Every structure is written in C-alpha cells, then in structure tokens.
C-alpha cells in the first residue's frame with residue numbers, strides 16, 4: 290500500500306513503555322511496527338530494553354548481528370548501520386544488546402543514543418524500552434514525541450505504569466527551568482507534602498510566585514503525549530480500569546492520557562511469541578489485529594509539530610527536546 294508523499298506527516302518517535310515487565314511492551318512495539326510498515330510508512334523499531342532485548346526473537350531472527358550494542362561501543366558509525374531487515378515492507382529493526390551492564394550506559398552514551406534515535410529518519414521510530422524506572426529508561430521515554438504506556442488490568446501493572454508516568458513527569462519538570470533558583474523551587478513544590486503533591490496543587494502554588502514558570506509547566510504537561518494501551522483484557526470491567534487510570538493521570542499529574550486501544554488476552558498472541566510469528570503478519574486474531582490497526586492510525590494522526598513546541602520560547606521545530614540540546618556537547 291503506497292503512501293501519498295504529499296500527505297506525509299512529520300517523522301515521529303514513539304516510545305513503548307509500561308513500568309512493569311511482561312505486560313506486552315515488545316508484543317505491542319513489534320506488531321505496531323509491522324502494521325505501520327504494511328500501511329506504507331517507513332518504520333524503525335529500536336530494541337532499547339538494555340540488557341534484556343527480545344524484539345528480534347519475536348520476529349524469528351535468531352542471530353541478530355551487531356545491533357544497538359555495536360553502536361554504543363562505536364563499532365558502527367550510525368545507528369542505522371546496526372539495523373536488520375524487519376521481514377515486512379518498510380520495516381527495519383535495531384536489535385538490542387544483552388551484554389552485562391548494558392543498562393548502565395553513562396550520560397554521554399545516553400545523549401548520543403537519544404540523538405541517534407531522533408536522527409533515524411523515516412515516518413515512525415518505535416522505541417521498545419525495558420521495565421523499571423531507571424533514569425536511562427525514563428529519559429528514552431521523556432525524549433519521545435508519543436509515550437505509549439502499556440498496562441494490563443492487574444493491580445501491579447497499573448501501579449507500576451502510573452509510577453512510571455509520574456517519574457517521567459517529574460523528570461521533565463525538573464529539567465524545565467534553566468536557572469538553579471527556579472529548579473529548586475519546582476523541586477520543592479513537586480516533592481513537598483511528604484511523598485509528593487498532586488501536580489495541580491504545585492501549579493496553583495507556583496501561580497502566585499512564579500506565573501511564567503507555572504505557565505511553562507502547564508504547557509509541557511498539555512503536550513506530554515502520553516497514551517494508554519490496555520493489554521490482556523478479558524471483560525468490559527477490565528477495559529473500564531484503563532479509563533479510570535486515564536482520569537487518575539488527569540487528576541494527579543495534569544496529563545491528557547487517552548486510552549488509545551485495548552488488546553484482548555488471547556491464546557493466539559501467547560502462541561505467536563513461541564512460534565516467532567507476530568500476529569500482525571498472520572492477520573489474526575481479527576479483534577487484536579483490528580485494535581493494532583487503530584493504534585497505528587492514532588499514532589500517525591498525532592500532530593507532533595504541535596507537541597514539540599512545548600516549553601520553547603521560539604516556535605522553531607526541532608527533533609530533540611530542549612533538555613537534550615542543552616546537555617549535548619557542542620560539536
């Protein structure tokens with residue numbers, strides 16, 4: 290299926306996260322990538338689950354070649370040099386790295402990776418990140434235009450998913466001001482009242498003393514780009530849980546986090562992993578494939594140019610977030 294070049298959208302980076310392991314991040318990343326490729330969009334999946342990669346395995350590739358580790362170790366020049374063919378039109382995959390300590394990349398390596406991801410080109414870059422809230426994981430997500438959070442109806446997944454998004458919000462807001470005084474004020478406001486205070490309250494307090502900073506915070510949150518995917522649902526009640534999660538993110542984190550799709554708990558999906566044949570290639574089960582197609586459409590329809598203007602004084606579109614640009618060594 291060809292894409293009309295005059296209707297091409299800006300390239301976008303979509304991180305697929307979830308806080309918890311085993312919730313379906315890799316299944317969603319890979320099938321979303323295949324779907325986008327089949328729709329005619331040039332797509333790259335980066336397996337950024339540092340230390341525990343398996344996107345290539347889900348795809349049936351047993352010897353993934355150099356991959357992300359080779360880029361981090363300067364064995365290849367560009368991230369694209371580490372790509373393998375995704376076995377579907379318009380899809381390439383950057384296999385991950387399983388070497389010991391891979392999750393512990395330093396700040397310089399992290400910035401280099403973020404810049405490389407932003408420069409991959411094409412229509413969509415999907416970044417499959419690992420579990421947990423390590424700053425390297427959080428930063429890969431914070432730097433993405435669209436933050437897809439995969440959760441299951443299990444309490445532990447909901448808890449980890451929410452905490453992960455909260456960690457992303459706090460990380461972004463702390464980086465927002467470029468002077469130390471404002472940074473200290475924000476820090477104090479976000480972490481006051483014991484554990485942490487709802488972002489709404491922090492903003493209300495900030496309004497009186499630092500109205501411009503309050504506006505900047507509201508602006509960043511309004512364009513944060515979080516979207517919820519509910520996985521492994523088996524009832525209407527399960528699906529309602531994600532709507533409540535969305536409301537909770539609005540109430541406590543001031544985020545618009547729509548539920549953009551739910552995938553049923555289906556034996557064929559579990560089986561597709563062992564068979565190493567993704568469901569998007571099999572085109573069944575119909576319900577799940579339909580949900581993935583809708584997901585692909587939603588991701589394509591996001592106006593990323595508008596999202597990228599968040600926190601910027603001048604309306605210049607850039608691919609990297611301000612904080613990455615600020616920290617990058619000048620070349």
Ligand SMILES: Nc1ncnc2c1ncn2[C@@H]1O[C@H](COP(=O)(O)OP(=O)(O)O)[C@@H](O)[C@H]1O
Nearest residue numbers: 310311312313314315316553554555558559562
């Ligand atoms: N919708 C689903 N229905 C049934 N099994 C699923 C579904 N989604 C994922 N799984 C199972 O869960 C396992 C973990 O999924 P995976 O994508 O590897 O999780 P993560 O990347 O979040 O750690 C898969 O191997 C698969 O067996």
Ligand SMILES: [Mg+2]
Nearest residue numbers: 314315338343
């Ligand atoms: Mg995974």
